[in-house]
Amino acid sequence: MAVLAGRLARRWCFGLLRSPTQVPALGLHAGSPTMRTSQKDFNDAVSQVKLLKEDPGNEVKLKLYALYKQATEGPCNVPKPGMLDFINKTKWDAWNALGSLSKEAARQKYVDLVSSLSTSSKSPSPETPAADRKPPEGNSLVVTSEDGITTIRLNRPTKKNALTTQMYHDIIAALQAASKDESTITVLTGSGDYYCSGNDLTNFTHLSAGGLEEMARSGEVLLRDFVDCLIDFPKPLVAVVNGPAVGISVTILGLFDVVYATDRATFHTPFSHLGQSPEGCSSYTFPKIMGSSKAAEMLLFGKKLTAQEACARGLVTEVFPDGTFQKEVWARLKAYSKLPPNALRISKQIIRKQEKEKLHAVNAEESSVLRERWLSDECMNAIASFLSRKAKL
Numbered sequence: 001m002a003v004l005a006g007r008l009a010r011r012w013c014f015g016l017l018r019s020p021t022q023v024p025a026l027g028l029h030a031g032s033p034t035m036r037t038s039q040k041d042f043n044d045a046v047s048q049v050k051l052l053k054e055d056p057g058n059e060v061k062l063k064l065y066a067l068y069k070q071a072t073e074g075p076c077n078v079p080k081p082g083m084l085d086f087i088n089k090t091k092w093d094a095w096n097a098l099g100s101l102s103k104e105a106a107r108q109k110y111v112d113l114v115s116s117l118s119t120s121s122k123s124p125s126p127e128t129p130a131a132d133r134k135p136p137e138g139n140s141l142v143v144t145s146e147d148g149i150t151t152i153r154l155n156r157p158t159k160k161n162a163l164t165t166q167m168y169h170d171i172i173a174a175l176q177a178a179s180k181d182e183s184t185i186t187v188l189t190g191s192g193d194y195y196c197s198g199n200d201l202t203n204f205t206h207l208s209a210g211g212l213e214e215m216a217r218s219g220e221v222l223l224r225d226f227v228d229c230l231i232d233f234p235k236p237l238v239a240v241v242n243g244p245a246v247g248i249s250v251t252i253l254g255l256f257d258v259v260y261a262t263d264r265a266t267f268h269t270p271f272s273h274l275g276q277s278p279e280g281c282s283s284y285t286f287p288k289i290m291g292s293s294k295a296a297e298m299l300l301f302g303k304k305l306t307a308q309e310a311c312a313r314g315l316v317t318e319v320f321p322d323g324t325f326q327k328e329v330w331a332r333l334k335a336y337s338k339l340p341p342n343a344l345r346i347s348k349q350i351i352r353k354q355e356k357e358k359l360h361a362v363n364a365e366e367s368s369v370l371r372e373r374w375l376s377d378e379c380m381n382a383i384a385s386f387l388s389r390k391a392k393l
């Protein structure tokens with residue numbers, strides 16, 4: 001999924017910055033608004049864009065695209081792409097917004113925009129400072145086992161550890177392996193500044209031949225399997241919440257045995273904003289943990305909690321100062337991992353036994369309701385809006 005999303009994004013970027021090769025002769029002059037842009041100036045600007053050292057950002061790339069189309073083809077009169085064709089729809093919107101702007105004026109604006117970019121990109125530093133460099137994306141999930149602890153680490157820090165479809169499958173496999181390995185405790189945590197930003201919203205853009213219906217159907221099955229796996233997990237399951245948590249990474253916390261959080265963490269379930277509904281058994285566990293009105297504030301209205309608030313509501317076990325979070329938490333977990341593993345398993349089984357059947361039923365219902373939500377206009381519009389703001393153009 002991540003690879004496809006990246007490809008989609010890159011294709012768009014290349015489409016915008018590299019494909020305009022045939023530009024008709026226009027015979028105008030460049031310069032200030034009173035001067036006119038020549039074909040050569042325009043062609044030069046098109047070539048200059050390809051050589052930009054810095055990514056000018058989505059907004060600028062969208063402007064360049066729209067102006068290029070207007071300058072070369074005139075006002076947008078091609079059919080509007082479908083709602084799910086997020087990227088092409090955003091490009092179409094930008095072009096269409098230029099209305100009846102003349103080709104000459106569009107060329108002039110294009111050349112002016114490129115000229116301002118070329119000036120601003122002549123910054124003195126030839127190398128990006130280390131602090132600004134994005135860490136390379138390696139494996140999206142890293143599983144390690146040490147000192148009696150199996151750690152499942154979400155490892156997409158540049159995407160705030162958003163969960164791709166592949167990652168759900170990989171987490172299921174990792175949990176299944178951990179349930180049988182030698183370790184005593186299993187931990188879920190994240191790399192970088194976020195714990196997890198929830199479901200990767202670009203998952204919705206990868207439609208198979210079965211279209212939207214098929215995407216929603218397979219999403220329902222995947223969600224149910226993923227949450228079932230957490231419900232049935234036989235060993236102590238600990239969340240080490242190293243930063244903000246969003247969506248499904250929050251809702252499943254009710255299925256963990258212990259949740260440790262840095263004081264930098266926040267807990268946010270913006271389902272209504274996304275036209276979606278709660279999952280991860282949170283429609284049952286949250287009211288049970290924090291009472292129905294506090295749960296409603298989170299699950300209906302998307303109230304974001306601080307770590308301290310989440311702790312006061314019982315969702316988090318303990319909050320640690322960020323500076324000592326890793327040291328304190330891992331020291332504690334190492335000590336716990338020396339406890340007799342069979343006693344821990346048996347105790348967990350007794351604690352969770354009464355609930356299991358109920359949790360599976362809740363999970364099945366939440367997954368089925370979400371399947372319908374994913375097909376709704378409310379949900380599609382919310383995702384289209386996120387992607388049009390965030391997609392790499």
Ligand SMILES: CCCCC/C=C/C(=O)SCCNC(=O)CCNC(=O)[C@H](O)C(C)(C)COP(=O)(O)OP(=O)(O)OC[C@H]1O[C@@H](n2cnc3c(N)ncnc32)[C@H](O)[C@@H]1OP(=O)(O)O
Binds near residue numbers: 159197200222
């Ligand atoms: C099959 C099972 C389905 C289960 C159903 C689950 C439902 C949910 O989990 S609902 C919750 C979904 N998540 C969100 O709505 C969060 C969306 N993301 C954001 O709102 C923000 O990105 C943020 C608040 C998490 C972080 O904001 P900020 O600090 O400003 O950082 P950026 O927005 O610039 O993010 C960096 C980079 O990461 C990409 N990204 C972050 N989260 C997601 C995501 N959930 N899906 C896809 N992409 C995400 C973001 O687009 C940026 O990418 P680039 O622009 O390419 O750098």
